[in-house]
Amino acid sequence: MHVEHLLQLPSLDLTRLWGEPSLLAAEIGGVTATDLEDPARFLRPGEIVLSGLVWWSPDDGPAKADRFVAALRSAGAVALLAGEETHGSVPGAVVDACRVHRIPLLAVPSRTSFRAVTEAVYLRQWGDLSRRPTDHYALPENVRTELGALLADGADPGTLLDRAFAHLGGPAAYLLSATGRTLAATPDAPPLPRQRAAGHLRGPASETTRRVGAARSPYAARHLHVPVAGAVPPRVLHEMAEVLAQHRLPAAGSGGDGLLAVLRGTLGGASPRAALEACGLPREGPFQVVTAELSAVGGGPDDGPDAAADALAEALHLDGRAFRVAASRDEGAVAVAHGEPGDLAVGWAATAACAPGSVLHGGASGLLAGAGELAGGLRQARFALAASRTLAPAETRLTATEELLTLDALLAGLPAEVRAAYSAHTLGPLMAAGGSRRMLLETLETFLAHNGSWARTAEALHLHVNTVHYRVQRIEQLTGRDLARLDHRLDLRAALSCR
Structure with a gap:
């Protein structure tokens, strides 16, 4: 699929604000949605970038827009799709920056969701694949037909893996999270230790692992992995990764506005326990509040709360507790976990390793007996987060309130x-x-x-x-x-x- 094809889809109703024909003919290799001020380290060449432009304000002038678009150019992005909802229209500073750096710019109206754009790209790519001549094709026609039907029916990733590789004798295949956690596997695949899987993901590129589609942050990335070299032809692995890219996992542990209302204590007359239950958490404790914040190594602009929420969710998955996470510009990334903690510090370090160019700071409250203590738990977690930033400004660190045992540690939680x-x-x-x-x-x-x-x-x-x-x-x-x-x-x- 090429950039110009997006303008031909009536359902998206995109508008070209700038872009020469030769640039619009560029092939799209993937999609990344971001509102980071400098997203270069999270992008891959050939991707289109979706941005709501939350990082820009009228007081910023042209410099911030120029830095953002320059980052896209340095990363090899082929187009910027800018949402109109935040500012009513795409700011002129962004248009000018795209013209200077020769990045095609398409406006996305408020009625068109970024998800619709992403799905249009990947469905078109899969359609292009299905129309290839048979001799250019890796997956057999009957397998392609079956996978298409399974996708339409909302099949889970494990079923997709099973049916995709059954004609090859059912080799072990895994869908992995960014830290190497197994999300799905073929039926006869033996358990794959997370540390070993993470080693494959962090090691040199190989023919046994493929990244699955685009992710809004490195912490939400997914990978298709086949441990035995040669068990699956590279083209089959590539095509199967494209299929899995169309499968959208539910937002991991998303608690949304309901969770934020519990933490803020703004439920009105509603019961905190009932509100927690509505978010998918038990009514009774113990609970723990955990906050997260990302910043770039070397003092660059902070990453947004969505990326921090992805990191927080992955770390809590590794901790093994039920949780819900929420993110907003005002509150940042915050989660409520249920039960006694495992070894959250280990999961924190493993998650931070997914993006060596970022520093992941966190703060955790003490154990809270019930839902009525969550607002106080949020204050504890924020204080511990501030202590993390002060005690290790350039290093990943998770601080729990029970670790604030010295005067220096306690003072570190105060605002600078x-x-x-x-x-x-x-x-x-x-x-x-x-x-x-x-x-x-x-x-x-x-x-x-x-x-x-x-x-x-x-x-x-x-x-x-x-x-x-x-x-x-x-x-x-x-x-x-x-x-x-x-x-x-x-x-x-x-x-x-x-x-």
Whole structure:
């Protein structure tokens, strides 16, 4: 299928805003939907990109649009399909950027869903495949006919795998998640350990594994894998991956607005337990609230909440508990899991490995006895998430509230602006530039580190004890604190940690 074919589908009602005929003739290799400001690392050459343009606002000017479209060009995307619903029409800055970077731009009206576009592409690709001459074809005609009927009837992936490979003697074949978790397998396939499967997915490209369609994030990717080389001809594997791309798994553990209402405590007179049950979770606890946030390595723009929700869902799948996840611009990605946690940290690390270019931070509440405690659990999880960002800004980290056992860890959960203000007000003149002030700050740190011991502080700083006494008196004068008092020492210790 080519880009220009999309304009010929009346059901989509797309409008060409810019695109030269030679560019519109490009073949479409896949579809990715994204609202990341810089999606380059999640794209593959030949894909069309669907975007609601949520990342852009009228105050941004042309620079942000230019960066977004430049990322598409660098990744080899063949077209941008921009939704009109967010801004009423596609902003001129986006049109200009597409013209500069020579990316065809099609407008998607609000009445046309991105899912409709995606299905149109993959159904057309499958139709093109079915119209190939027999000698260009890998799957036998009777198998193609059967798979088409199964897709129309909504068959599950396991059934599709079984029928696709039955004519080859039923070799072991697996549909894998991004972390190597088995989503479906042929009937006689032995269990495939997740770690071994993940090794295949992370290793060099091979003829035994094919990515299945496009995904909105690396954490939602699916792969078709046949462990035995030569058991399935590469063309059959490729065509079967195209078939599976048309099968849409239900959104994993999606809780939507109902879950957010429970967590916000905005149910009105409705029962939280009944609302949880409506989301697909048990009415009774224990529960745990988990939040997630993604950012790019090197301080690039943050990934959106949908990608974070995909990562959160995959990590909780590996943890083995029932859960529901929701995402919004205001709340970010948040989930409610039911039951005692397994080893969520292991699943967190495995999920983060799906996208080495991103940092996955998370926060988890303590165990909550009932639905009435979920709003407080969300506050706990957000605090722990903030601590994760502060303690390891450039590294993947999951922090649970029960891990906040030290003063430094507790303070790490405070907003950066609050920490900075407290430190500035408490330390006061000691924070000012100048050699003497830096000397006093060093003396304070050493004095507190040695539990207020004059002798050990003097020894550590290679000073006379009288000099330490003088400096401490000066610190007390400048800060208004009495270092003989434990509470004042704690004030200053906290201020030092908040810097």
